Amino acid sequence: GNSVTQMEGPVTLSEExxxxxxxxxxxxxxxxxxxxxxxxxxxxxxxxxxxxxxxxGSNKGFEATYRxxxxxxxxxxxxxxxxxxxxxxxxxxxxxSEKLVFGKGTKLTVNP
Amino acid sequence: EPxxxxxxxxxxxxxxxxxxxxxxPISNHLYFYWYRQILGQKVEFLVSFYNNEISExxxxxxxxxxxxxxxxxxxxxxxxxxxxxxxxxxxxxxxxRTGGTDTQxxxxxxxxxxx
Numbered sequence: 001g002n003s004v005t006q007m008e009g010p011v012t013l014s015e016e017x018x019x020x021x022x023x024x025x026x027x028x029x030x031x032x033x034x035x036x037x038x039x040x041x042x043x044x045x046x047x048x049x050x051x052x053x054x055x056x057g058s059n060k061g062f063e064a065t066y067r068x069x070x071x072x073x074x075x076x077x078x079x080x081x082x083x084x085x086x087x088x089x090x091x092x093x094x095x096x097s098e099k100l101v102f103g104k105g106t107k108l109t110v111n112p
Numbered sequence: 113e114p115x116x117x118x119x120x121x122x123x124x125x126x127x128x129x130x131x132x133x134x135x136x137p138i139s140n141h142l143y144f145y146w147y148r149q150i151l152g153q154k155v156e157f158l159v160s161f162y163n164n165e166i167s168e169x170x171x172x173x174x175x176x177x178x179x180x181x182x183x184x185x186x187x188x189x190x191x192x193x194x195x196x197x198x199x200x201x202x203x204x205x206x207x208x209r210t211g212g213t214d215t216q217x218x219x220x221x222x223x224x225x226x227x
Contacts, residue, residue, distance in 0.1 A: 036218075043203055043220040044155070089155060098143065098160035098168045100216060105154070 002027040006090050006103035013080055013110050021075040021106045023064075023090035031092040033057075033066055033073040034100065038087045047075075047088070080110045114138045116219035118204050124225045125194055133189045133222045135204030144187045145205040145216060146179065148172075155203070161187065194226045 007022040025031065035047040035057070048057030053068035062077045073090060090103040117136045125131050137144050146158040159169040161179055178190045187206075191198055201223050205216040 034215075044205075044218040046215050046217070049215065091155075098145065098162075099157035099170070100145075100147070100155075101157070102155040 002031065002092060002094060002097075002101045004090050004092055004101055004103035006088075006106050008104075009087075009106040009108070011106060011108045013108070015082055015110055015112050016079045017110075019075070019077040019080045019084075019108070021088055021090075021108070023073045023075065023103060025071050025073065025090075025092050027071075027092055027094055029094060030068075031094040033064070034091040034093070035062070035064055035073070035075050036089040036091060036102075038089065038105070040086070044089065080108070082110045082112055084108060085110045116204055116206055116217050118202075118219040118222050120222060121220070122223045122225070124227065127196060127226055128193050131191050131194055131224065133191075133202050133204075133224070135187045135189075135219055136185050137187055137204065137206030138208075138217055139185070141206035141208050141217070143167075143207045143209065143214075143216075144179075144181070145207075146189045147203045147205065147218075148200040149203065149221075150197075150200045158189075191224075194224075196226050199224055199226045 003026045005024050032051045034049045036044040037047045048059040050057040050066035056065045064075045087105045087107045089105045091100045119134045144161040149155045159173045160167045176192050180188050201221045203221045204219045207214045207216045
């Protein structure tokens, strides 16, 4: 079945450091790919998405490119801020199914 | 900006009791979902609901669970006889169209604690 694998956390960075959170997926066909973020004490918020190969999703300085050849959707940000501290979830959905399939989540802590 | 709301934010119950978790999806959305997140684990899909019936459910969603849209705004998840392992954060979500390519918007969650 479909699955998502994320790099294990936690990740701790200093402010203004470069961030990469790796995400790879297993799916038949062409899934849509998402990054959701969960701030402390809050629910899941969509950060960005891409619906076809080579699409780049971007939001709030975060980017991720849908790479079909490597089945990846890595999240990047050039300069993180303390306010980016949260748990980041990679997810996919596939036509014919209603559900989102999530990775385990990666906790990011950014120190001043 | 419209948002999904959930009540209560925290529910504590005794094992074997029935609980109902409530959600108000975004008003023009047609698809509704429940997910759960056991502490420290993945967010897991439970069920999707469209046109007043279940459109998909996971193996977790057994006979102890049911969903209902009792009126034009609420969407509920009922657990008939709670178990300790039902303790989790339960998230409601909605989307305007089928979730294959469309965004699902999540509520803040209800933390269920079963004692």
